[in-house]
Amino acid sequence: VSRWRKIIIFLSIMGPGIITANIDNDASGITTYSVAGARFGYSLLWILIPTTIALVVIQEMVARMGAVTGKGLSDLIRENYGIRSTFFMMAALFTANFGTTVAEFAGWAASMQILGFSKYLMVPLGALFIWILVIKGSYRSVERILLFACLLYFGYVLSGFMAKPDWKEVFYRTFVPQMKWNSEFVLLSIAIIGTTITPWMQFYLQSSIAEKGIKKEEYKVSRLDVFVGCGITDIIAFFIIVTCATTLFPHGVKIHEASEAAMALRPLAGNYAFLIFAVSLANAALLGAIIVPLATSYYICEAMGWERGVNKTFKEAPQFMGIYTFMIVIAALLILIPGAPLVFLMVMSSVLNGLLLPFVLLYALSLVNNKKIMGDYVNPRAYNVISWGTVGVLSLLAIFFVITLLLPMGVGYG
Amino acid sequence: MPFFTELFVSEIMKMPVLDPKGDELGRVKDLIIVKGEPLPKVSALIIEKKRDIFKLLWSDLNIFNKRIISANVYVDALQPYELNEKDLLLVRDILDKQIVDANGAKVVRVNDVKLQGFNSNAVLIAVDVGMRGILRRLGVERGGEDIMRIFKKHMSYNLISWNYIQPLEPKLTKISLTVPRQMVSELHPADIAEIISQISHKEGAIFFKDLDIDVAAEALSELKPETQVDIISGMETEKAADIIEMMPPDEAADILSDLPADKAKEILESIEKEDAEDIQELLSHEEDTAGGLMTNEFIAYPPEATVRRAIEAFKKDAEEVETVYYIYITDDNERLAGVVSLRDLLLADLDAKLSDIMETKLKTIFPDADEMEVSEIISKYNLVALPVVDTEDRLLGIVTIDDIMDRILPPAAKRKRRKV
Numbered sequence: 001v002s003r004w005r006k007i008i009i010f011l012s013i014m015g016p017g018i019i020t021a022n023i024d025n026d027a028s029g030i031t032t033y034s035v036a037g038a039r040f041g042y043s044l045l046w047i048l049i050p051t052t053i054a055l056v057v058i059q060e061m062v063a064r065m066g067a068v069t070g071k072g073l074s075d076l077i078r079e080n081y082g083i084r085s086t087f088f089m090m091a092a093l094f095t096a097n098f099g100t101t102v103a104e105f106a107g108w109a110a111s112m113q114i115l116g117f118s119k120y121l122m123v124p125l126g127a128l129f130i131w132i133l134v135i136k137g138s139y140r141s142v143e144r145i146l147l148f149a150c151l152l153y154f155g156y157v158l159s160g161f162m163a164k165p166d167w168k169e170v171f172y173r174t175f176v177p178q179m180k181w182n183s184e185f186v187l188l189s190i191a192i193i194g195t196t197i198t199p200w201m202q203f204y205l206q207s208s209i210a211e212k213g214i215k216k217e218e219y220k221v222s223r224l225d226v227f228v229g230c231g232i233t234d235i236i237a238f239f240i241i242v243t244c245a246t247t248l249f250p251h252g253v254k255i256h257e258a259s260e261a262a263m264a265l266r267p268l269a270g271n272y273a274f275l276i277f278a279v280s281l282a283n284a285a286l287l288g289a290i291i292v293p294l295a296t297s298y299y300i301c302e303a304m305g306w307e308r309g310v311n312k313t314f315k316e317a318p319q320f321m322g323i324y325t326f327m328i329v330i331a332a333l334l335i336l337i338p339g340a341p342l343v344f345l346m347v348m349s350s351v352l353n354g355l356l357l358p359f360v361l362l363y364a365l366s367l368v369n370n371k372k373i374m375g376d377y378v379n380p381r382a383y384n385v386i387s388w389g390t391v392g393v394l395s396l397l398a399i400f401f402v403i404t405l406l407l408p409m410g411v412g413y414g
Numbered sequence: 415m416p417f418f419t420e421l422f423v424s425e426i427m428k429m430p431v432l433d434p435k436g437d438e439l440g441r442v443k444d445l446i447i448v449k450g451e452p453l454p455k456v457s458a459l460i461i462e463k464k465r466d467i468f469k470l471l472w473s474d475l476n477i478f479n480k481r482i483i484s485a486n487v488y489v490d491a492l493q494p495y496e497l498n499e500k501d502l503l504l505v506r507d508i509l510d511k512q513i514v515d516a517n518g519a520k521v522v523r524v525n526d527v528k529l530q531g532f533n534s535n536a537v538l539i540a541v542d543v544g545m546r547g548i549l550r551r552l553g554v555e556r557g558g559e560d561i562m563r564i565f566k567k568h569m570s571y572n573l574i575s576w577n578y579i580q581p582l583e584p585k586l587t588k589i590s591l592t593v594p595r596q597m598v599s600e601l602h603p604a605d606i607a608e609i610i611s612q613i614s615h616k617e618g619a620i621f622f623k624d625l626d627i628d629v630a631a632e633a634l635s636e637l638k639p640e641t642q643v644d645i646i647s648g649m650e651t652e653k654a655a656d657i658i659e660m661m662p663p664d665e666a667a668d669i670l671s672d673l674p675a676d677k678a679k680e681i682l683e684s685i686e687k688e689d690a691e692d693i694q695e696l697l698s699h700e701e702d703t704a705g706g707l708m709t710n711e712f713i714a715y716p717p718e719a720t721v722r723r724a725i726e727a728f729k730k731d732a733e734e735v736e737t738v739y740y741i742y743i744t745d746d747n748e749r750l751a752g753v754v755s756l757r758d759l760l761l762a763d764l765d766a767k768l769s770d771i772m773e774t775k776l777k778t779i780f781p782d783a784d785e786m787e788v789s790e791i792i793s794k795y796n797l798v799a800l801p802v803v804d805t806e807d808r809l810l811g812i813v814t815i816d817d818i819m820d821r822i823l824p825p826a827a828k829r830k831r832r833k834v
Contacts, residue, residue, distance in 0.1 A: 070614025074718050083525065083551045086510075213615050213640050304545060305512070305523020372499075 004315030016208035017063065017222070020201055021229030022150040025236050026288035027107025027258065028100070028346070029195045033237050034261035036188045037244030038253055042165075042173035045241055047189045052234045056227060057390045058361065058372040060370045061379070062202045063226045067219040070376045073206040073360075074303040076367050090300045094323070094355050095201055096175075097296040099349020101331040104292060106342060108287030109335050110259035111278050120336060127332035130290050133323065146290075152283045153236050155276040160239030163269055170242055183404075190401045196233065197279050197394060198242065198353055199360040204295045207302070216377060245272065246254055293327035349407055354402040358395035365391055418478045420530040422542065423504060425550045431461050431470065432484040433569060439489055440468055446505040451578055453537040456529065459483075460495055460503065469495035478536065504538075512613060514539065514621070515517045515581040517597050519605040526550055528573060541579060543631040544572025580621070603629060604819045607636035613642070619648045627653075629661035635668070643672045646681075655684035662736050663689065664709035667696035696811070704788045705781030707733045707818065708802045709809035711735045714742040717751050717769035721762045728759070737814045743772045748803055750809040753775065782808060789818045 025033075036044045062073065070075060078086040105123060112122040133145070179185075201352050203228075214222050244261055247269045262277035295319050301308035307317040314321045334340045365387055369378050379387060417563050423445065440461030446469070448457040464541025470492060471486055477484045481614050496522040497503075508524055517583045525547025530539040542550070546569055549558040550666065556631040562569045580598050598606065606629070610618040621643050622630060634642055634657060636656045646669060656680055658666045670693060684691050692710050713731050715724050732738045739760055752772030754762075760770045777791055778801050792800050792815055798811040 070616055073513075077572055082510060083548060085467065087548070213644060215615060215644070304548060305525065307520065387732070 003275060010247075010375065014216075016066075016205060017059070017225035017227070018232060019150060019229075020059075020208065021147060021231075022153055022207045022234040023204070023287055024196060024198070024234075025200055025231050025284060026100070026104060026292075027238070027281065027285040028103045028350075029108070030240060030284055031258040032188070032195045033240040033275075034189050034244045034258050035255055037241035038255045038261060038264070039188065040171055040180070040185060041180050042242070043183070044189055044192065045170065045174040045238065045245075047192050048234045048238055048241075049174070051193050051295055054193065054231055054256055054390045054394060055197055055230045055233065056148040057387055058163060058197060058202065058364070058394075059205055059224060059230055061387060062206045063222055063379050064219060064377055065364070065368055065374070066206040067214045067222055068185065068216045068374055069204075070210050070215075072210055072299065072302050073203045073364065074299040076373065078303045079361065080370070080373070082085050086303045089344040089356070089363075090303055092352055093199060093203075094296060094300060096349050096352035096356060097292050097346050098327055099259045099352070100198075100200070101292050102290060102341060102342065102348065104285045104288035105257060105331045105335045105344050106346070108289060111262070111282035111285060114259050114263055114274075115278050115282070118388065123332050123335050126286060126289065126407055127328050127382060130286070131328050133290065134294060134324065136192040146287065148396045149283055149287045153232075155280045156236050156239045156243065158275045159265075159269070159276045160242045162273055164206040165246040167217050172411075174238070179400050187401075189402055190236070190397050190404075193394070194350070194354060194357075194401050196237070197357070199354060199356040200299075200353075202360055202364060203299045204291070207295075207298060209314050215233070219377075221300065240404030243269070243277075247273070261350070289328070290332075293324050293331075295324035296320075296327065309381040319408055351402050351405050354370065354405070356392075356397040357398045361394060418531045418536065420528060420539070422479045423509070423527045423529065423548060424547075426483060427505070429480075429483055431459065433488050434481070434484070434490075436484075437489075439463065439470070439485060439492065440466075442811075443467065444506055447502045449506050449507075450535065450537060452817060453532070455532075456504075456536040464503065467495045467497065468492040472536070481705065485680050488710050501524050508541075512617075513579060514578045514609055515543070515603070517574065517578040519609065524576070538576050538652055540573040542571070542573055543674055545569065545702075546571055546712075557666065560667055565800075577829050580624075582681075587753055596750065598625065600744060602634050603632035610637060610641065610645075615644050615704050619645050620725070622647040623649070623653075624724075627656050628660055631657045635661055635665045638691060639668070639672050642669050642671045647673060647677055650678050651677075651684055655681045657683050658693075659689050662709050663711060664707065664811075665694040666694055667693045667706075668701065671697055671701060692745070699781055702785045702821070703781060704779045704783040704785070704802050705810070707788065707813045707821070708781070708784060709736065709814065709817070710811040711737075712801075713740075714744045714809060717772065720766050721759060721763040721766050721768065721771070724754075724759060724768055725764075737799050739814065740812075741768075742809055743768050743807050744803060747806075748808045750776075750803055750807055752780065753801070776801065778807075779813070780804070781787060782816065783822055785818070792818055 017347075065073070065076065071079075074086065074090070077089065105126070109119040109123050112126075113119050118179070150360050193337065209222060222334055243265070244255075248255065248261065248264050251268060253264045253268075258281045260280070262274050262281060265277055266274035298308055300323060301320045304319070306319040308320040309317060312320065334345070367381075368374060368387075369384065371378055426442050428443075430441055432441050442459055442464035443462040445456045446458040446460065449468055452697045456472055458689075459475070461468050461470055466761055474485050474487045474491070475483065476486045497506075497553065502508075504527060508527060510524060512523055514520070522543040523542045524543065527538060527540035528540040528542060529536045531537075532539075545558070546555060549555045554820050564579075593719050601609075606625070609634070610621060613621065618641065622633070625633065634645065635833050637645070646658070649657075658669065661669070666689075666817055670681065673681070676724055682694065687691070694715040695710060696706070696708070700710075711734070713728065715727065719727075728738070728741065739756050741748060741754045741756065743754065751769070751778050752774040754768060754772050758771055758773075777795055778786060778799065779791060781804065788800060791797070792813070798816045801812050802810045804810055
């Protein structure tokens with residue numbers, strides 16, 4: 001085995017973790033980080049550290065399951081908990097992810113509008129592009145586009161440096177937790193965690209690892225991939241918050257959306273910052289709009305035992321193609337219909353995601369501790385304490401998040 | 415022993431089992447399945463009452479249908495049962511799992527299982543892999559039918575006879591029949607590769623082990639490199655060597671070059687010397703060059719041979735060689751002198767010499783040429799194969815059009831299953 005081959009093997013295993021991590025920073029993630037930075041400056045930065053830890057703990061378990069069993073999470077849930085649980089979980093996941101898809105298209109429409117394009121032109125074009133990419137495109141072209149799209153996220157790092165923040169203050173706020181006991185602050189900190197750790201990501205990561213055929217012997221490399229990915233997710237989040245905190249917060253600019261952040265940056269941080277924010281948002285939204293519907297149709301078909309795959313035709317895999325097409329077409333239409341209940345849909349989707357997360361995590365945790373499935377790769381006892389702790393805290397926060405969303409508190413986020 | 419016609423397992427789940435007085439013994443939790451002729455059969459029910467689990471033998475039942483299940487024994491005759499891995503349980507081990515439908519050549523999921531009465535036994539007659547099965551499990555099969563009726567459509571049954579099922583779990587293989595194994599071996603190797611690419615790597619390796627060697631060899635070359643390596647390295651060296659030996663040397667070399675060095679060496683040592691030499695020679699070239707793509711199986715005759723002799727020899731040689739459409743003409747030093755197409759050979763006068771009818775202006779390429787260059791030449795001159803020669807014009811091998819096609823347009827199973 002030559003050194004080149006070793007590097008190639010390494011690179012071939014790297015990927016699922018990093019791609020998953022990047023897609024995690026989708027339109028709603030970017031919105032949350034921008035709002036957090038603009039509203040509270042650097043004081044929410046420290047939340048990113050516990051978030052990263054929780055993310056690492058959860059993703060590591062899910063990735064391990066993928067490598068050891070070679071199966072997706074929805075496969076394992078179906079095989080071990082029967083069709084009833086699976087069906088309801090998939091129904092909830094479908095609804096939640098549909099809401100997420102709507103949010104992605106909304107992000108795409110908003111970013112196109114601030115860049116000076118009509119949404120009535122760009123939303124149908126974007127939808128058509130995504131649809132054709134998967135229906136007609138080959139796997140290679142999809143993968144290349146995705147990898148290139150992941151690179152664009154580094155625009156945020158650039159804009160963070162361009163904003164010339166007070167680094168001493170930034171690091172102090174990152175490592176010294178600070179709590180403000182007002183409802184908006186608490187809600188935003190939970191929202192940051194909630195938008196970073198989502199149910200569909202767990203399904204996505206485990207499947208990508210299983211599909212890649214990564215084996216338990218190669219798992220060490222895969223774990224590194226997951227760690228790096230989690231790191232990248234939160235570094236991007238960090239720079240988004242820093243940019244908005246440095247430029248928007250001191251001027252008291254109130255924003256509700258990522259596109260507003262981009263607009264507000266133009267007079268304060270210049271055209272480049274505006275362009276980076278607008279283009280990155282467009283990129284993130286489009287990326288999310290490809291992956292979320294695609295991943296959703298995959299898990300559902302996997303769990304239900306329906307024919308699936310991008311290289312299949314409508315006739316061979318009607319359910320797969322049907323779900324995928326439905327999500328894209330209806331989400332794009334909703335964005336174009338004036339007065340469609342967009343906000344309601346996105347809040348609904350957050351609520352469902354929040355409700356779903358504890359279940360997904362509990363299933364994942366009990367599966368990863370099942371000796372019959374995981375063999376010697378079950379959680380070590382000490383690790384279990386950490387995982388149960390994380391899952392418990394996340395579940396409580398998710399439920400709390402859902403309650404606040406359902407209460408008519410009129411907080412400026414939703 | 416009860417007589418019954420047919421039912422779906424989901425219809426009796428959690429159903430009360432009554433004793434002769436009509437008292438509840440417990441509720442159906444699972445069914446123990448044993449090997450039977452011609453089909454696997456139910457040997458006992460597992461019933462649950464307030465967390466206690468009992469085993470109720472099939473022979474102790476007197477009514478068994480979807481409305482009522484009753485036994486001819488009382489509660490004191492029940493044997494306590496402990497869940498174990500030795501028994502094959504229908505709900506735990508078959509329901510919701512993936513299986514291979516050998517008839518349709520695809521992987522499906524078991525939504526429900528249909529039992530049928532046969533010689534006073536309940537045998538596994540079919541698995542339900544359709545929408546009906548899902549709805550029945552959710553308890554809304556009727557509702558589904560009603561909705562479909564509104565659209566004036568009939569909801570079709572999607573049952574696969576147990577005869578056509580190839581299980582993926584090693585445990586299930588014990589009760590499976592030999593028919594599906596034969597059927598799977600009769601599938602097109604590309605279909606087998608597609609099936610393997612849809613299941614987990616562990617299941618894939620088990621599935622692969624059951625294939626006949628020649629089918630295995632063909633299916634293996636349709637798989638993507640990582641899967642090939644997985645499967646071969648998980649096999650005993652002897653069997654792996656048998657399979658590799660069956661493959662064309664260029665494809666064998668590709669797989670061996672992806673294996674860990676010591677495993678590759680072990681396999682090479684178990685292969686017949688002649689074949690091993692061919693493979694070893696190919697291994698010395700980079701994978702994406704003409705040398706890496708070529709095969710050293712080709713047909714070559716001396717220029718002074720007559721057409722009659724060439725045709726006779728061809729009948730014998732063509733059996734073992736993959737690409738037979740060109741007959742190369744080489745001199746005593748293996749130098750390439752010309753080529754005769756199979757058509758020209760068959761149409762030529764039987765007493766003519768090969769040197770009289772051969773085409774001498776032929777396209778050749780050096781082994782270190784890039785694969786793109788190779789494909790350009792093959793495409794430009796509409797060739798089926800392109801000879802690879804060294805600097806002294808000695809014929810080393812040929813690159814065939816299908817090898818080039820595989821590089822440019824990999825077959826479906828070689829592409830990754832997940833598209834993102």
